[in-house]
Amino acid sequence: MQEKLEKIREQATKALESETLLKELEDLRVQYLGKKGELTAVLRGMGSVEPEERPAIGKLANEVRENIEGLIDKKKKELEKLAQEQQLDEEVIDVTMPGKKIRIGKMHPIQKTQEEVENIFLGMGYEVVDGREVETGYYNFDALNLGPDHPARDEQDTFYFTRDMMLRTCTSPVQVHTMESQKPPIRMVAPGKVYRSDEVDATHSPVFHQIEGLVIDKDITFGDLKGALAEFAKSLFGDKAKVKFRPHYFPFTEPSAEVDVSCVMCDGKGCNICGGTGWIEILGCGMVHPKVLEMAGIDPEVYSGFAFGMGLERITMLKYSIHDLRLFYENDVRFISQF
Ligand code: DAH
Secondary structure (H helix, E strand, O other), rough: OHHHHHHHHHHHHHHHOOOOOOOHHHHHHHHHOOOHHHHHHHHHHHHOOOOHHHHEEEEEHHHHHHHHHHHHHHHHHHHHHHHHHHHHHHHHOOHHHHHHHHOOOOOOHHHHHHHHHHHHHHHHOOEOHHHHHHHHHHHHOOHHOOOOOOOOHHHOOOOOEEEEEEOOOOHHHHHHHHHHHHOOOOOEEEEEEEEEOOOOOOOOOOOOEEEEEEEEEEOOOOOHHHHHHHHHHHHHHOOOEEEEEEEEEEEEEHHHHHHHHOOOOOOOOOOOOOOOOOOOEEEEEEEHHHHHHHHHHOOOOOEEEEEEEEHHHHHHHHHHOOOOHHHHHHHHHHHHHHO
């Protein structure tokens, strides 16, 4: 009996000393200490041991059990530590390594100008209104007093879906939608894309951006228009910017004007940007035509107003001395990231 116990101890010790995997440890525990294990089998045979020898054998059996249990625990801790070290080795993180640089995008220069213009007018109490890019003939032409023979209606100039549905050619139709849906006083700007059947070159694109402005109230005069646009030019181009109103014709305003701003490059002295004149045209404007007011349901005897519209590409090109409009649409990050 004693020999058997010693043998079990010896075997178990050997087995545990040799290299073992963590999951095999449990098998060893079962093999030696489990209910059907070797040590248990020996203890079951205690009946055949002489009574006077029993205490000694019992003591030895306990010793052997504790011994094996101790060895298993020790081995388990060793293996766990080893596994952890291995894991740490594999998952090494070098906190001194430089991080991956995240490239942050920039706002597109047209968007930037748009927001700048919006903010200037928001500061003067205007609201920003959304328009629609697909319009009917009524909103794009008729309601703006562009008669059936107006050249802008030509198939060569406008993108038509059907005879009466088209991509808007300017942002002016938003004036009409606003007048139809809001009661005066109205003070709004409406930015967005507009479409014309133009070939792409350094100054033309079939898609470009405009921002429209509309003010309707009692007693609005041309003086209000001049004041608003002079203030706008100063805010956008700097305090030295002056504006000049040249008489012009638009069907939806009367009187109408084109506005020049003193050249931002030469301060009005004359350079190759302004063609030596000292002035650069930036927008069209005028007093809203009584017919346009009337068609939109506003009484021209009670109310008057002014409107203006400008191209955002043109203003952005001026602001940053960009000479080719195509740069805006090519989305070359070397260009875009400069703004
Ligand atoms: N819609 C004109 C265009 O696209 C620009 C314009 C001129 C808008 C005069 C206006 C205005 O509101 O009063 O050329």
